[in-house]
Amino acid sequence: MVTKQDYYEVLQISREADETEIKSAYRKLALKYHPDVNPGDKEAEEKFKEVAEAYEVLSDADKRQMYDRYGHDGLNGGGAGGFGGGFGGFGDIFDIFFNGAAQGRGRSAVQRGADMRYDLEVTLEEAYKGVEKTARIQRIETCETCSGNGAAPGTKPTTCTTCSGQGQIRHTQNTILGTFATMSPCTRCGGSGRIVQTPCVTCNGQGRLRKAREFTINVRPGVDDGMRFQYPGEGESGALGGPPGDLYVFFHVKKHPQFERQGQELFTEAPISFTQAALGDEITVATVGGEQGTIVVPEGTQTGTTFRMRGFGMPDVHGRGSKGDLHVSVKVDVPTRLSDEEKKLLRQLAVLRSERPLHEQKSIFDRVKEAVKEAVAPSHED
Ligand SMILES: [Zn+2]
Numbered sequence: 001m002v003t004k005q006d007y008y009e010v011l012q013i014s015r016e017a018d019e020t021e022i023k024s025a026y027r028k029l030a031l032k033y034h035p036d037v038n039p040g041d042k043e044a045e046e047k048f049k050e051v052a053e054a055y056e057v058l059s060d061a062d063k064r065q066m067y068d069r070y071g072h073d074g075l076n077g078g079g080a081g082g083f084g085g086g087f088g089g090f091g092d093i094f095d096i097f098f099n100g101a102a103q104g105r106g107r108s109a110v111q112r113g114a115d116m117r118y119d120l121e122v123t124l125e126e127a128y129k130g131v132e133k134t135a136r137i138q139r140i141e142t143c144e145t146c147s148g149n150g151a152a153p154g155t156k157p158t159t160c161t162t163c164s165g166q167g168q169i170r171h172t173q174n175t176i177l178g179t180f181a182t183m184s185p186c187t188r189c190g191g192s193g194r195i196v197q198t199p200c201v202t203c204n205g206q207g208r209l210r211k212a213r214e215f216t217i218n219v220r221p222g223v224d225d226g227m228r229f230q231y232p233g234e235g236e237s238g239a240l241g242g243p244p245g246d247l248y249v250f251f252h253v254k255k256h257p258q259f260e261r262q263g264q265e266l267f268t269e270a271p272i273s274f275t276q277a278a279l280g281d282e283i284t285v286a287t288v289g290g291e292q293g294t295i296v297v298p299e300g301t302q303t304g305t306t307f308r309m310r311g312f313g314m315p316d317v318h319g320r321g322s323k324g325d326l327h328v329s330v331k332v333d334v335p336t337r338l339s340d341e342e343k344k345l346l347r348q349l350a351v352l353r354s355e356r357p358l359h360e361q362k363s364i365f366d367r368v369k370e371a372v373k374e375a376v377a378p379s380h381e382d
């Protein structure tokens with residue numbers, strides 16, 4: 001990708017420029033590079049787009065703030081205004097000159113279809129293995145009965161006589177900067193250039209209609225919560241043969257009762273008995289992929305000790321083959337409800353380890369008292 005130029009540099013203004021300065025800088029540059037003034041000049045066209053884009057951002061207080069704080073990334077990261085096509089094309093030069101707005105008035109009725117968003121929830125297991133999901137979406141599509149021209153089968157739209165089928169009407173105007181030709185949409189045919197005499201009944205002559213569709217979504221292994229994938233051209237159909245919009249699928253990964261996830265790393269807890277902790281053992285751990293992994297718990301393992309199982313984490317969503325690790329934190333279960341026999345054995349163990357059973361131990365307070373008594377008591381040798 002080409003590095004984007006700073007919006008303030010594009011408009012040749014300081015970062016402190018106020019609304020009026022931004023507007024006047026924009027008007028000056030937009031007029032200089034407008035395609036109507038530079039017919040066929042690709043470079044000017046590019047410049048014009050840059051200028052319009054910079055203005056679109058800097059003239060909007062919220063977008064400007066995002067841009068000041070995060071730069072270009074702040075505007076593309078899926079937040080406010082992040083997706084949806086953004087800048088929409090050339091405005092009418094007179095709009096720029098007289099109103100300072102490049103947007104709002106299209107030059108013809110041909111429109112790109114709207115982008116769509118679909119939210120898909122998957123389980124952690126599905127995110128691990130990858131899965132195919134069927135989404136039911138409602139979207140505006142080109143009418144099949146009339147192939148999108150809006151005329152009943154067997155009939156054809158006729159050419160609009162007002163605009164000779166152009167969809168636009170050309171005006172020339174004189175300004176202090178010279179003579180400009182501008183186009184405005186034909187009001188009779190709505191910019192389509194055609195008149196439908198007998199409308200198609202399926203779509204009421206609209207050429208498009210809302211349809212329920214099933215759409216297959218390929219969930220890639222390793223997909224993470226908050227990721228979004230773009231399906232170009234799978235959004236709504238455009239009006240009058242305009243290109244379709246895009247479909248964006250937003251993924252949500254459900255919380256798992258056993259595993260916690262951080263990127264490709266997974267975290268889990270495994271209970272072990274206190275004899276396993278004391279003597280050491282090999283224990284099996286269930287992984288998110290369904291396999292049983294084993295870890296060797298050495299003798300004297302403390303609760304909270306973490307073991308790493310390499311390659312049992314989440315796969316790389318970009319398909320590079322690497323997998324994260326599974327971090328297993330062992331939790332030593334202290335037995336409750338012991339039998340008399342077990343209690344007896346534990347007491348013997350305590351004696352062996354020279355630990356006095358709890359009820360025989362003196363409190364620190366008692367021991368301090370004893371120590372004081374001994375120190376104060378007169379010695380027999382005196
Ligand atoms: Zn139709």
Ligand SMILES: [Zn+2]
Binds near residue numbers: 160187188189191
């Ligand atoms: Zn017309």
